[in-house]
């Protein structure tokens with residue numbers, strides 16, 4: 001049979017099966033037609049109704065009817081709890097919250113609003129008189145509760161400008177004007193307890209604010225969130241140690257923030273969600289809305305406020321998602337030491353034989369990169385606890401830097417950037433959606449946030465035995481620290497308290513060039529107590545469990561920044577391999593001048609000449625001068641710690657003081 005253009009007509013498989021009816025019309029009745037009467041009905045068939053969030057536990061003999069009621073009660077309780085979280089402190093009730101997407105009309109919104117719970121007790125007298133009626137009590141706030149990544153993708157793409165799906169399925173988004181943390185805008189309420197317990201004053205990250213100002217900002221955030229059609233609520237956990245798990249609630253305005261925390265915190269199972277109850281800590285993220293400069297203490301339009309007494313954190317004026325995860329980390333730095341548990345700004349992994357290593361270091365020094373090791377099990381990349389039971393990850397995800405990311409050098413991180421992953425501030429091809437990881441147009445601090453199970457050899461649950469190696473990472477922009485040194489306990493403490501690195505551009509707002517920084521405990525921005533408190537706990541644990549300390553320079557070699565080059569990642573990996581395997585424990589060592597560091601003379605797979613940095617510098621006089629300059633900076637930085645005792649043992653304090661560089 002020929003068609004008008006002369007080509008033979010192709011007979012399809014279906015045509016063959018078609019039967020000719022009497023009236024001569026063809027029907028393809030090989031499959032039953034859809035049962036929908038119209039398009040709306042067809043669309044409604046596409047989505048299967050979720051089973052109740054939790055399987056209903058039925059006590060013996062209870063009727064299924066009673067069980068169904070309790071499921072409804074449970075949902076009502078959940079909404080009441082969220083309504084209470086969102087309650088203004090100056091109005092009588094919380095907002096009318098309903099579950100579901102306001103865009104999906106006829107579902108949740110049609111139902112009467114549940115009774116709002118009363119706000120939490122008001123501890124302070126300076127709260128304004130109660131006004132019982134306002135416009136906000138006439139509207140509904142839709143709650144999008146613990147949405148799945150698919151649902152959050154759709155919310156982001158529909159409603160948040162700058163949200164796109166990349167070629168590998170990640171959700172690319174923009175964090176707005178802030179592309180890094182704002183440590184100078186982080187404030188802690190200095191109430192009586194906090195005044196006594198926390199570290200205040202010179203060197204401390206804790207900038208004070210009073211309770212009244214906190215409540216002013218909290219009200220600003222709550223009013224902003226309640227003025228929206230919908231808010232996202234995440235109920236999740238922190239800390240894989242079941243005895244010390246913390247329940248967190250994150251209330252945010254953006255699907256981006258909800259998906260970020262979905263990835264970064266521990267995701268509850270349906271059963272765990274059923275028993276969630278009241279959160280231990282709540283974040284109000286109103287990051288798109290600024291704080292008010294007329295408010296006392298406010299010095300910019302950004303404020304990240306923590307109130308330990310109220311167990312709340314308020315974010316105004318920054319959408320950088322890292323504020324949430326690092327804010328909670330600060331809270332853990334307060335809560336855990338109270339329970340004699342050491343909180344650590346470190347990555348952590350474990351060998352197949354159960355040998356655990358910690359990787360301390362400031363932003364950009366390699367915690368995420370080096371703890372993600374194809375030959376070892378990943379426990380976590382950034383935040384851990386060390387208790388009498390061993391180590392546990394605080395988080396449920398990783399937050400990797402993506403600048404210059406390559407498939408060859410970091411295959412596991414590369415492959416984790418897929419459906420579900422949040423990609424912040426990256427640049428991609430408009431059409432192919434291929435990401436250009438070298439592009440710094442938006443920021444140098446481009447990031448990927450993914451659930452830890454996206455790393456193929458993640459250790460789930462993320463816990464492990466006591467660490468064998470404690471690796472201190474420093475990205476030395478001066479290029480004078482050796483690629484690796486073995487430390488005795490006093491040296492480990494000296495370098496832990498010093499927390500030296502070159503702060504790499506981007507992660508903190510306003511830093512454009514690497515610069516030398518000292519950050520106590522490799523995380524001064526997050527610690528709450530005096531650094532010596534954490535140092536004493538670390539010393540005690542390292543001694544008790546016989547861990548060895550190492551100092552690894554992941555920074556420059558052959559000259560300072562601008563002259564030398566960053567040590568090649570494959571060499572650093574070989575060094576780390578030699579630490580894990582035990583090879584470096586038995587190597588030959590020599591001692592460096594000034595810093596008095598023990599450096600190995602040989603490591604498998606690493607050129608021996610780079611092990612002593614002096615060999616890599618052509619200008620030896622410049623090397624010595626730079627070495628002395630850095631030693632001077634260390635000495636000056638340590639002065640403030642010289643008057644503190646570390647632990648019960650004054651002998652250790654003396655040793656630590658003596659473990660620094662000699663000029």
Ligand SMILES: Nc1ncnc2c1ncn2[C@@H]1O[C@H](COP(=O)(O)OP(=O)(O)O)[C@@H](O)[C@H]1O
Nearest residue numbers: 363364365366367368369401554567568569572
């Ligand atoms: N020798 C090296 N060791 C570790 N990281 C390196 C090295 N050279 C370059 N890098 C890069 O430095 C960055 C380290 O960042 P990351 O691991 O995210 O740090 P952190 O988790 O401590 O903030 C990565 O982008 C990594 O590719």
Ligand SMILES: C=C(OP(=O)(O)O)C(=O)O
Nearest residue numbers: 181322362363364399507
């Ligand atoms: C998110 C951060 O972590 P890091 O850079 O240590 O990975 C940060 O410091 O903002």
Ligand SMILES: [Ca+2]
Nearest residue numbers: 368382399400
């Ligand atoms: Ca990291």
Ligand SMILES: [Mn+2]
Nearest residue numbers: 362363367382
């Ligand atoms: Mn970190």
